[in-house]
Amino acid sequence: MYNLFKLDNGLRVVVEDIEYVNSVSVGLWVENGSRNENTSNNGISHFIEHMLFKGTHDRTAKQIAESIEDVGGQLNAFTGREATCFYIKALDTYLELSLDILSDMLFNSNFLEDDIEKEKGVIFEEINMSEDSPEDVLADLHTKAIWDTDSISLPILGTMDTVKSFSKKMLVDYIDSYYIPENSVISISGKFDMKTIESLVQKYFGKWSCKNKKITEYSSPEILNKHYFRKKDIEQLHVSLGIPGVELGNDDTYALILLSNILGGGSSSLLFQKIREELGVCYSIYCYISAFKNTGIVSIYAGLSPTNAEVAIKAIKEEVRKFATIGIDNDRLFKAKEQLKGSYILGLESTSSRMFSNGRSVMFMNKINTPEDVIRKINDIDMSKVNAVMDKTFKRGIINSTYVGKENEMLKEVFEGKIISVDK
Known part of the structure; x- marks a missing residue:
């Protein structure tokens, strides 16, 4: 209750x-x-x-x-x-x-x-x-x-x-x-x-009050097209590639999580199967979304050898392009919805996880988002919703990126010389 x-x-x-x-x-x-x-x-x-x-x-x-x-x-x-x-x-x-x-x-x-x-x-x-x-x-x-x-x-x-x-x-x-x-x-x-x-x-x-109150209001920042490199003397190159996402509270979030899972959410995902299993050019690769007030991003992370950077990043870009162009079929949609519902329900098996979910929902959306509400929204995802969300996220492609590791001139070729080296 x-x-x-x-x-x-x-x-x-x-x-x-x-x-x-x-x-x-x-x-x-x-x-x-x-x-x-x-x-x-x-x-x-x-x-x-x-x-x-x-x-x-x-x-x-x-x-x-x-x-x-x-x-x-x-x-x-x-x-x-x-x-x-x-x-x-x-x-x-x-x-x-x-x-x-x-x-x-x-x-x-x-x-x-x-x-x-x-x-x-x-x-x-x-x-x-x-x-x-x-x-x-x-x-x-x-x-x-x-x-x-x-x-x-x-x-x-x-x-x-x-x-x-x-x-x-x-x-x-x-x-x-x-x-x-x-x-x-x-x-x-x-x-x-x-x-x-x-x-x-x-x-x-009940007696909580304050003098110089500042009600939180956040900006609506533009998602930029920038590419940064930070030099560190480590063996692996760590890569983060950014795709426009959706803001916190948008019901498109559920379709976006579904698409993100298909692209890079686990060992059966497209990126894992292509980049790690087929090409063998990285150990860790996955995709996740970050949703905030008035803005959001989809990130693709990969950890790999600098010698594999050019091959891996070009392959990732191509997988994202194919995914956005070809999309998914009804069978894949059904399986992805069942997977999303299962992971969501399993994630609510403790009182602390329920407290976190309720607190975050009321904090940012001023309403209770019950498990029944979430399951209904997942069930309501159809192909038209998937295509609409794909259009405003993955179809826009990778528009920003960052790299941490040893110097690699090949990276500049992948992003047409746009990568800027920074100290901090």
Whole structure:
């Protein structure tokens, strides 16, 4: 059973009662991420996520962790481009404790100067670790090729310089502007009493208010035709190729996921069979979509030897062209729909996955997207829908790309000399 309600302060709450489980997952979602930032405060959303675990007026950092772990629960958080989420999964008897901990972290965190300076060192190590991962470097570089200077291209971790600049005042002022009830969602999934849940959430979050409110509004960035190369002394060349996608909340997303799966979603996909199995020129290759507010992209990733780059990339471009031109038949469409429904349903087998799904849906679309709704939308995909989505995505071809690895002059031939080398 689902329910969606709003507190007087504007905080949206989505709850899903699942009677047959003995656990509950609680998520505090804030529509704020690296896309809300600028070049001066880049990384502040991720930094705040860390600081909320560092102790409150009543609990030390250790006590925050112990309060959940000592009862067998899990406490964690993540920051993305458009949202930050703090979440707890525990036995259903600890629902109120979970709400208490999350509200305490949000409203009563200390932000001590010593903790801020220590956490800068932790974030520096996280940035260094990311820099040592060619896949992470590639992902950040590709956002620049897709959206250039728009804030959506800023790295989630920020930079060494921006993180160094963070002060207590900057952090507290930012929270007061962006961590506001109107921008936020509480998502609860699992076993609980539907009759008392509203009053329980009201108890811990009903008094939430802020002074300098900034309601999140995102731009509609153009998807650009840029090609970047970053030199790294590693054995493999890591490649990311971009095709225009669809924005978050667009029902075309389901048809696009279906097409993406056919092209590069697994070992039976067209790209895997052609590039890895038939040509043998790479180990890893796959396709995935990224959907954001007002924009979206389809990415093809490949990890391969630099000596195979020219053959592999030309073959990938040809496979995309053939896929967009020939399309799929009814038999392939039926199988792809069944595969998509199966993977979706299997992905909802836990209370935490249901909490994530509900929270994200209410956060960005202001509605509950039930499994029945999703299955119906997948079932409604027909050949006319497939062709319409193909026209505005894959038929436009690969329009941006990035590469991380050793110098390779052959790449410039593949993209007619358009590739630009960058340092960072």
